[in-house]
Amino acid sequence: MDIPQTPAEPATGSVPPPRPQGPPPPASPVVFAAPFTDRTAWAPGRTSAYPEDGRNRADNKLDRIGPAYAPTPDGTFRARRAGRGDWHTDLVSTEYAPGGFELLAGDELSATCLVHAEPGAWPALWTWGRDHDNGRSQPGHGEVDAFEYHPDHPTMLELTNHVRPAARYADGLVAPGRPFLLTVRFGADSVEWSVDGSLVFSDGAGVGPHWRAWLVVGISVSAGAYGHPAPPPAVDELQWRCSGLTVRRPSAPAPRRA
Structure with missing residues (x-):
């Protein structure tokens, strides 16, 4: 059946021209962009997230971190098979470096990452926070996983906020x-993850206004639990690459004038 068409109403005026677009707002200033070879900014093989002996078997990891295990100048993080079931794994943190850089709420982290589908590899870029002055730990130890990757799910990133728990696979x-x-904005009210310029997760939880945390970049080796296979016996090295790591911080608002 034909449906009667309602005639369009006549135009009552001309369409206003589009308003000219001004320049985009300036990017927040860079507050951290040190290469991994800078020993004033990065401490190799040290983080208080690991036990004193540099192993972390309780977290399904075969890692053995230490000052001798640091990434290459181009940001390649390697894990190399060692004796007694250990793997020497590259890790750097700002925690024990002379600069002691800490992320603050509102900061934006970006880095270009390249991972490989090598069984047992566990690349990660994450944060770890200092204790409060009274000795109490921050909620979730200030940990936000900018990403974790397991090659048994080769197209997936694990994005987790441990401060105010929220996560997405x-x-x-x-x-x-x-x-x-990868870009992560550590908002007080919402942590937002973007990949290649597209927002993929906004957790609606955030880290709170007083959060502060060190940066940690490394590679772990899965021990085989949680459905993540350990490396096969023929594999002696695993790796991934992180480059162009930068942190931007919003400028403080200008003081109001009377």
Whole structure:
């Protein structure tokens, strides 16, 4: 059946021209962009998130970190098979470095990452917070996982806020061997993760206004629990790459004038 068409109303005036767009707002200033070879900014093989002997078996990891295990100048993080079931794993943190850089609420972290589908590899970029002055730990130890990756789910990133618990296993974001740009904004009320310029998770929880945390970048080796296989016997080295790591911080608002 034909449906009667309602005639369009006549135009009553001309369409106003589009308003000219001004320049985009300036980017927040960079407050941290040190290469991994800078020993004033990064301490190799040290984080208080690991027990004193540099192992972390309780967290399903075969890692053995130490000052001798640092990434290459181009940001390649390696895990190399050692004796007695250990793997020497590269890790750097700002925690024990002379600069002692800490992220604050509102900061934005970005880095270009490249992962590989090598069984047992466990790349990660994360944060770890200092204790309060009274000795109490921050909620979740100030930990936010900018990403964790397991090759048994080769196109998935694990995005987790441990401060105000929220998480997403975001699939279809990455591909082994293909670089991706990761951006994380540590908002007081919501942590937001973007991949290659597209927002993929806004947790609606945030880190709170007083959060502060060190940066940690490293590679772990899965011991085989939680459905993540350990490396096969023929594999003696695992790796991933992180480059262009930068932290921006919003400028403080200008003081109001009377």
